[in-house]
Amino acid sequence: MTHSFVPPHTAPAPAHASWSPRLWGLLVVLAGNMLIDALEVSVALVALPAIGTDLGAPLATTQWTITGFAVGFGGLMLFGARVVALLGRRRVYLAALLGFAAASLAGALAEDPSLLTATRVVKGFCAALTAPTGLAIITTAFPEGPPRSRALSVYTLFGAAGFTAGLLLSGWLTGFSWRLTFAFPAPAVLILFVLGLRLIPGADEDRAGQPGGRTAQQPLSTARRRYGFASAAAFLVGLLALVQGITSVSAHGWADVRSTGPLALAGVLLTLFVVLERASTQPLVRFEVLRSGAMIRSALGAACLNGSYLGLLFILGHQLQSLAGWSPLRTAAAFLPAAAPLVMTALYSGRIVARFGAPRLIAAGALLPFTGYLLLLRAPWPPAYATGILPTMLLVGAGFVLSFAALNSQAASQLPPAERGAGSGLYQTAVQVGAALSVALVAALLTGFAPPAGAAPAEIAAACRPALALVAVIGGLGLLTALTGLRSRRTGPP
Structure with missing residues (x-):
């Protein structure tokens, strides 16, 4: 997704x-x-x-x-x-x-x-x-x-x-x-x-x-x-360094140069990217687009929706195969209830947005996955599929059905036609960066709290809960962002 x-x-x-x-x-x-x-x-x-x-x-x-x-x-x-x-x-x-x-x-x-x-x-x-x-x-x-x-x-x-x-x-x-x-x-x-x-x-x-x-x-x-080679290189290498630094902390600690070095490099390069873009006569980024509140809310909401979802699948894929012994095909089938609903409703998403409005759909689409993450956090290990994993998958799938197209629609809703291409590029960048950072953070937590070999189910559950809690926090951030959109809709001009 x-x-x-x-x-x-x-x-x-x-x-x-x-x-x-x-x-x-x-x-x-x-x-x-x-x-x-x-x-x-x-x-x-x-x-x-x-x-x-x-x-x-x-x-x-x-x-x-x-x-x-x-x-x-x-x-x-x-x-x-x-x-x-x-x-x-x-x-x-x-x-x-x-x-x-x-x-x-x-x-x-x-x-x-x-x-x-x-x-x-x-x-x-x-x-x-x-x-x-x-x-x-x-x-x-x-x-x-x-x-x-x-x-x-x-x-x-x-x-x-x-x-x-x-x-x-x-x-x-x-x-x-x-x-x-x-x-x-x-x-x-x-x-x-x-x-x-x-x-x-x-x-x-x-x-x-x-x-x-x-x-x-x-x-x-x-x-x-x-072409903007310098800006592109600074942004790409900065993101790579940021992901490397995040995942290194769990293995080497905050005081090790193998962790602080990549994080510091990421800060320098991402700052350099902004400086280069500000000074350029033909920047890759049109910062004027960021003046749109709808654009910022949509980009952050989509990054949280996509990032929390991929983080969840990353955790469950690791749990079900490496720890519970599930086959790859069985694991894939377990994920289908979250992925399939969007396929079945994709052609009608525009009608849904026109009928109910983007802000309401985005809020509902953020609430449902967040609820699913909380349910899974409360489930015992190993979680029964029918009562633990399946409800979360269904809620996440419903969230995507409601908010996926609405987020796209809202992102460009306040931009003039000439700025919509630049807005789309920034929106897509935010979605992908959200996915990368969320998965990196989840992997770092799973590594840092990895249970010892032959651990009891209670130890395995305890090791996975920090990563699941992070997924819930990311989903909660998306929900808060969506709620600000509802408030803006009520208080803003017609």
């Missing part, structure tokens, strides 16, 4: 809408790749225990398969938008497909956790290039009206289905080898690349579909080109 590029107000188009065979093929490429991008996190979640066993890596190291992808995605999102603007959609999209396939194969063959982490960061960057660009291609390649509405509906459905599909595939493939879960996207992406060579429109076709012959993604003139 880490991708939010699908437009929240899409609905099934009338049956009489028609496409050419070329448009059908283009949609297969774009929606198929969106599906693969969306499943990248869930496949790693289920495979984590097997990865740790095979590579001899502790939990603080294997967590990088989740956080590395999120940092690559969120840390390079703004830079990726600049790359697309300068080089053009077609060129960047096709290059990202090749990079994704190569990283998938390298990750599947990795014998060292560091190499596996590097491939995850690369795949995150590739997803940051293709996910928003695919949506932009749809808005220019498909004629306005029923054809575009139907295309957006398909794109929405595939994006929502990706996380669920990843759980099922990983649960099945990890039973044979965790390496298959990282290898299987490569041939699929290469097929999409071959099709994309013929079907993805070039710059001339993009311009032809826009009023006045220009698009928002048209490459800038050579004289105006500025």
Whole structure:
């Protein structure tokens, strides 16, 4: 549930809408790749225990398969938008497909956790290039009206289905080898690349579909080109250092340079990023967007919703497989009640938002997962699935159904049209950074309170409760943020 590029107000188009065979093929490429991008996190979640066993890596190291992808995605999102603007959609999209396939194969063959982490960061960057660009291609390649509405509906459905599909595939493939879960996207992406060579429109076709012959993604003139390499590097390395510092504290303590060093480096680099952006004439970040209260509330709320959810799955995946002896497939099936509801309601999310309003849905969507986290905290170890884990999964799934599209909608609600692209980039960055930091904090707590070998159930429960409590705190922060949105709605101008 880490991708939010699908437009929240899409609905099934009338049956009489028609496409050419070329448009059908283009949609297969774009929606198929969106599906693969969306499943990248869930496949790693289920495979984590097997990865740790095979590579001899502790939990603080294997967590990088989740956080590395999120940092690559969120840390390079703004830079990726600049790359697309300068080089053009077609060129960047096709290059990202090749990079994704190569990283998938390298990750599947990795014998060292560091190499596996590097491939995850690369795949995150590739997803940051293709996910928003695919949506932009749809808005220019498909004629306005029923054809575009139907295309957006398909794109929405595939994006929502990706996380669920990843759980099922990983649960099945990890039973044979965790390496298959990282290898299987490569041939699929290469097929999409071959099709994309013929079907993805070039710059001339993009311009032809826009009023006045220009698009928002048209490459800038050579004289105006500025990629922002220094800012992008400072932000990316700063986030990587922050995650490394967080996970090192549990192993080495606060006084060790292996913990304080990365944390200090992160502070310096993230400060440098802000300084560079403030001084730039062509910044990657438009700080004016942050003046919107709705934008800030949406970004923080989405970061808490996504971060608490992934943190919960990280804990349960570790508990159920490493400590309770569950198989990967059984673990994946246990997570489905939280992931599947969004797939079944994705096409109707716009109607739900229009009917009840975004602030109310966001508040309800934050309350339900928070309640589920508290219920799980009270459950004894080992928690019975029907009375312990399942209610939490159902409440989290309902929370996503209510608030996922509403958060997207609210984020841009107070921004002028010219600022909505910049707002979307910042929103997506916040969602991914929230996921990375939440999982890193959870992994640090699980490592710091790890029970000894042969521990009694009571000791195991005590070891997991600090991490579960953190998930509940993150969910509670999201709820408080949502409640401020309700108050703002009551006291603000009509």
